[in-house]
Amino acid sequence: MTDxxxxxTEMGGxxxxxxxxxxxxxxxxxxxxxxxxxxHLRDEQDAILAANRQDMENAQKRGLSDALLDRLMIDxxxxxxxxxAVEQVARLPDPVGQIIDRTDRxxxxxxxxxxxxxxxxxxxxxxxxxxxxxxxxxxxxxGNSVILRGGSEAIATNQAIYKAMIGGVEQAGLPTxxxxxxxxxxxxxxxAMLKASGLIDIIIPRGGKSLVKRVQDEARVPVxxxxxxxxxxxxxxxxxxxxxxxxxxxxxxxxxxxxxxMETLLIDQDYPAPGPLLRALIxxxxxxxxxxxxxxxxxxxxxxxxxxxxxxxxxxxxxARMVQGLDEALAHIAEHSSNHTDVIVTEDTTMADEFIRRxxxxxxxxxxxxxxxxxxxxxxxxxIGISTGRLHARGPVALEGLTTYKWVVRGTGQVRP
Amino acid sequence: MTDxxxxxTEMGGxxxxxxxxxxxxxxxxxxxxxxxxxxHLRDEQDAILAANRQDMENAQKRGLSDALLDRLMIDxxxxxxxxxAVEQVARLPDPVGQIIDRTDRxxxxxxxxxxxxxxxxxxxxxxxxxxxxxxxxxxxxxGNSVILRGGSEAIATNQAIYKAMIGGVEQAGLPTxxxxxxxxxxxxxxxAMLKASGLIDIIIPRGGKSLVKRVQDEARVPVxxxxxxxxxxxxxxxxxxxxxxxxxxxxxxxxxxxxxxMETLLIDQDYPAPGPLLRALIxxxxxxxxxxxxxxxxxxxxxxxxxxxxxxxxxxxxxARMVQGLDEALAHIAEHSSNHTDVIVTEDTTMADEFIRRxxxxxxxxxxxxxxxxxxxxxxxxxIGISTGRLHARGPVALEGLTTYKWVVRGTGQVRP
Numbered sequence: 001m002t003d004x005x006x007x008x009t010e011m012g013g014x015x016x017x018x019x020x021x022x023x024x025x026x027x028x029x030x031x032x033x034x035x036x037x038x039x040h041l042r043d044e045q046d047a048i049l050a051a052n053r054q055d056m057e058n059a060q061k062r063g064l065s066d067a068l069l070d071r072l073m074i075d076x077x078x079x080x081x082x083x084x085a086v087e088q089v090a091r092l093p094d095p096v097g098q099i100i101d102r103t104d105r106x107x108x109x110x111x112x113x114x115x116x117x118x119x120x121x122x123x124x125x126x127x128x129x130x131x132x133x134x135x136x137x138x139x140x141x142x143g144n145s146v147i148l149r150g151g152s153e154a155i156a157t158n159q160a161i162y163k164a165m166i167g168g169v170e171q172a173g174l175p176t177x178x179x180x181x182x183x184x185x186x187x188x189x190x191x192a193m194l195k196a197s198g199l200i201d202i203i204i205p206r207g208g209k210s211l212v213k214r215v216q217d218e219a220r221v222p223v224x225x226x227x228x229x230x231x232x233x234x235x236x237x238x239x240x241x242x243x244x245x246x247x248x249x250x251x252x253x254x255x256x257x258x259x260x261x262m263e264t265l266l267i268d269q270d271y272p273a274p275g276p277l278l279r280a281l282i283x284x285x286x287x288x289x290x291x292x293x294x295x296x297x298x299x300x301x302x303x304x305x306x307x308x309x310x311x312x313x314x315x316x317x318x319x320a321r322m323v324q325g326l327d328e329a330l331a332h333i334a335e336h337s338s339n340h341t342d343v344i345v346t347e348d349t350t351m352a353d354e355f356i357r358r359x360x361x362x363x364x365x366x367x368x369x370x371x372x373x374x375x376x377x378x379x380x381x382x383x384i385g386i387s388t389g390r391l392h393a394r395g396p397v398a399l400e401g402l403t404t405y406k407w408v409v410r411g412t413g414q415v416r417p
Numbered sequence: 418m419t420d421x422x423x424x425x426t427e428m429g430g431x432x433x434x435x436x437x438x439x440x441x442x443x444x445x446x447x448x449x450x451x452x453x454x455x456x457h458l459r460d461e462q463d464a465i466l467a468a469n470r471q472d473m474e475n476a477q478k479r480g481l482s483d484a485l486l487d488r489l490m491i492d493x494x495x496x497x498x499x500x501x502a503v504e505q506v507a508r509l510p511d512p513v514g515q516i517i518d519r520t521d522r523x524x525x526x527x528x529x530x531x532x533x534x535x536x537x538x539x540x541x542x543x544x545x546x547x548x549x550x551x552x553x554x555x556x557x558x559x560g561n562s563v564i565l566r567g568g569s570e571a572i573a574t575n576q577a578i579y580k581a582m583i584g585g586v587e588q589a590g591l592p593t594x595x596x597x598x599x600x601x602x603x604x605x606x607x608x609a610m611l612k613a614s615g616l617i618d619i620i621i622p623r624g625g626k627s628l629v630k631r632v633q634d635e636a637r638v639p640v641x642x643x644x645x646x647x648x649x650x651x652x653x654x655x656x657x658x659x660x661x662x663x664x665x666x667x668x669x670x671x672x673x674x675x676x677x678x679m680e681t682l683l684i685d686q687d688y689p690a691p692g693p694l695l696r697a698l699i700x701x702x703x704x705x706x707x708x709x710x711x712x713x714x715x716x717x718x719x720x721x722x723x724x725x726x727x728x729x730x731x732x733x734x735x736x737a738r739m740v741q742g743l744d745e746a747l748a749h750i751a752e753h754s755s756n757h758t759d760v761i762v763t764e765d766t767t768m769a770d771e772f773i774r775r776x777x778x779x780x781x782x783x784x785x786x787x788x789x790x791x792x793x794x795x796x797x798x799x800x801i802g803i804s805t806g807r808l809h810a811r812g813p814v815a816l817e818g819l820t821t822y823k824w825v826v827r828g829t830g831q832v833r834p
Contacts, residue, residue: 020751024775103796109785111795116777119807201807222639222808243830250832334437356825358441360533368526368828377833378528378824379520390536390618391639392809395824407795407812408773411785413660415667416794 004184008147008192011180012199015120015145018177022143023117027094029172034090034137037168041083041133044164048079051160052129059153071127072154082133082161085382089137092381095399096143107414113405117143119201121402122193124149124215126207129157135206136165136179138384142402145178147200149193151207152185159183194219202392204385209312224397226362226388228312228338229259231370234329234355235277236346237270243367244273244345245280250369251343253284257314259386260341260373264309265320266329269293278320286316293322309336326351330358337361339388341373362388362395421601425564425609428597429616432537432562435594439560440534444511446589451507451554454585458500458550461581465496468577469546476570488544489571499550499578502799506554509798512816513560524831530822534560536618538819539610541566541632543624546574552623553582553596555801559819562595564617566610568624569602576600611636619809621802626729641814643779643805645729645755646676648787651746651772652694653763654687660784661690661762662697667786668760670701674731676803677758677790681726682737683746686710695737703733710739726753743768747775754778756805758790779805779812 001009041048052074059072074082100113121139123146125131132148139146150158162181169179182189193200197220204224205215212227233251235244251262265281265288267274278288278298288294289304301320308319309332323329333342341363344355352366363373373396375383380398387393393401418426458465469491476489491499517530538556540563542548549565556563567575579598586596599606610617614637621641622632629644650668652661668679682698682705684691695705695715705711706721718737725736726749740746750759758780761772769783780790790813792800797815804810810818 020775020777023777105794105796109789109794240830246830246832254833352827358437360437360440361823363824363826365826366828367830368826369832371833372526372826372828372831377522377526379522390821394821404807404811406778407780409780409782409785409789410769411783411789413657413663413784414789415663415786416671416788 004186004188004192008196011147012196014177018175019145021175022178030141031090033168033172033174034086036171037165038083038086040164040167048160051156054156055154068127082130086133086137089141089382095403109414110410112408114408115403116406118402118404120145122147122200122203124205126151127154129154131206132158132161142399147180149182155185197221224387226340226386229340230263230312230338231341232264232333233262233343234266235271237268238348239345240347241273244277247345247369249280249284252286252318254371256316260370262370263312265318266323269322269324286318288320290320294320341370343370421603421605421609425613428564429613431594435592436562438592439595448507450585450589450591451503453588454582455500455503457581457584465577468573471573472571485544499547503550503554506558506799512820526831527827529825531825532820533823535819535821537562539564539617539620541622543568544571546571548623549575549578559816564597566599572602614638641804643757643803646757647680647729647755648758649681649750650679650760651683652688654685655765656762657764658690661694664762664786666697666701669703669735671788673733677787679787680729682735683740686739686741703735705737707737711737758787760787
């Protein structure tokens with residue numbers, strides 16, 4: 001066994017032992033741990049910002065891009081936002097102990113499914129140090145043990161944030177082994193986590209596509225993630241033109257770098273106002289890559305290549321195609337969607353219902369911008385990620401997604417005939 | 418790509434294409450497919466029994482054990498039971514389309530989680546040909562595509578049963594690619610299924626421990642299963658002696674070969690009547706392998722070896738140990754349980770609640786026999802298996818466990834600020 005395997009095995013074993021105590025922790029205990037952690041984050045501001053300056057200096061020396069440096073950077077405002085987010089998680093209702101359903105059997109046995117924490121959660125993330133606090137808070141709020149592995153460029157910041165978080169855990173009398181940070185920057189530790197089946201119950205990668213892909217390819221532990229957000233908006237023939245323009249421009253241009261951003265626009269060939277729709281997008285600064293019919297509508301559009309239909313631009317670019325009705329729109333989506341979020345814009349509610357029924361995506365929307373694809377917007381309070389997998393939890397995943405259930409059977413001495 | 422990889426890739430692709438039609442199938446259509454399948458099973462009795470005789474002859478020539486031959490054998494009565502079971506599944510309520518929960522957001526968006534089929538389900542099983550009908554019926558009832566791979570010794574019977582089932586699918590106008598049987602007996606096909614990630618969404622093994630272990634070890638596709646049923650019954654100090662005897666004898670001896678059978682008996686050292694309890698078990702024909710304190714109670718007990726605490730006997734043998742209170746019972750269970758079903762017998766409801774909260778098993782019971790661990794007994798109608806995994810579905814898994822959900826967002830033109 002390599003050193004890193006050994007390390008992760010030890011951490012996993014401790015996390016699992018701590019889990020049995022975490023699973024029995026009260027709502028109040030978990031909430032108070034997070035409120036205390038938030039206080040520690042504020043109290044230890046100087047140390048955290050100093051650690052971050054050290055990471056930033058090293059990163060600059062190593063010539064990291066401005067985008068990466070911005071992700072890494074923490075100032076007083078950002079730290080306050082991190083602490084406030086931890087407090088917000090503390091105030092979310094505890095999912096543990098909720099009764100999902102209950103049946104009383106003719107023989108007098110009462111069967112109930114009761115929500116319990118999931119177990120040991122592994123979080124593998126990149127340069128954003130806020131994940132250390134965010135993910136740890138969500139895992140702890142739902143009674144789980146968590147093993148955090150952040151990016152090597154953020155190691156000092158992560159250690160400083162972790163120190164504040166664990167201070168809260170300690171203060172609330174919860175086991176500190178329930179929240180562990182991998183202290184090494186050795187990349188082999190990630191591989192060891194991905195193979196720690198039996199020790200880690202689920203891995204949640206937080207970061208760019210290459211990280212998610214590596215995790216999905218190598219993991220022997222279940223992974224909760226989405227690789228791509230290739231989101232479609234289909235403008236039906238009966239779409240309201242004002243709504244179509246507002247939704248398409250917002251879905252693409254509000255923030256182009258988020259996973260819920262529209263990447264492909266499908267316009268029904270019988271939709272009466274495709275020209276103004278394309279114009280609105282282009283005027284908003286979007287490059288439109290279209291098929292032949294789209295290109296005829298506006299001279300500023302450029303020709304789409306086959307790979308455009310499978311590209312997550314995360315940029316002010318959209319692939320656009322004319323389709324013959326709902327069936328062709330759904331066939332395109334079935335072939336090219338990453339099953340994250342797909343949208344229909346139409347005033348025909350029957351057609352909307354059919355789209356909703358047949359589009360096989362984690363999130364399907366009618367007359368709304370795909371940029372709403374976010375746990376906060378769904379009323380979940382906070383999210384650990386968005387899953388395009390089909391099992392366990394799908395779409396935005398928050399506290400409930402970090403739980404499972406046990407069957408509780410209460411009898412009075414029943415034996416089975 | 419090997420021939421078997423090629424075969425499974427083709428089958429998986431067809432199953433996925435068929436899935437989009439299955440997901441939209443109506444309750445009535447799915448029910449009528451199964452009722453028609455049951456009729457076909459009865460109508461084709463002669464062909465099915467003839468195929469089974471052929472399998473039985475080959476199996477006898479190959480010298481298969483009597484136990485295996487019994488599992489393989491189908492007569493008119495068993496076939497009628499298979500057909501009746503398919504009809505029973507037809508009458509179960511359709512989980513697809515159920516609204517799990519719904520939130521209306523302040524901005525007017527309505528968010529709902531709606532149950533949808535899981536996708537493509539792979540079933541890998543051994544000699545029991547009834548699984549061909551059972552598993553196919555459950556998968557179809559919940560709107561999934563299914564790829565069935567039975568044991569090579571049952572190939573002719575499976576083909577005959579499959580022919581009847583697919584006749585029902587056809588008659589109901591559902592896509593026949595939604596229910597496929599792997600027609601080859603090449604063992605490589607199993608390996609190809611286990612690695613068909615992206616084509617098969619979940620694998621459910623049905624059979625002995627060696628099959629389940631192989632599947633769990635090799636699969637790159639999520640697996641829903643239990644490897645062991647090492648179930649504990651803890652007799653608390655305040656247990657009612659009559660209940661203790663009735664529950665322990667039933668949990669061990671009703672059927673010793675089922676996964677919910679008790680394998681370890683933990684008796685509190687302050688429980689006043691351990692002697693009669695052991696006597697009842699021994700008198701019922703059970704071998705008791707005990708620790709030193711147990712052995713002092715009855716001369717007919719034998720000494721337990723360390724491996725006894727981790728053994729699933731599936732036989733009239735029980736490992737028995739004295740424990741000092743709830744904490745030691747729970748520590749033993751945490752170390753040795755397979756997290757299938759664990760039971761406390763006590764009249765102290767506070768202690769029962771603590772046991773229920775702290776025992777980390779898929780099923781925890783108070784004052785009931787662990788042999789109730791069965792989907793039918795839980796009111797689920799039928800079960801595809803029992804899962805000791807923590808994700809997606811836990812404990813007895815029936816139709817609902819073969820579904821996932823999509824988020825449906827209904828708006829009136831909302832864009833995200």
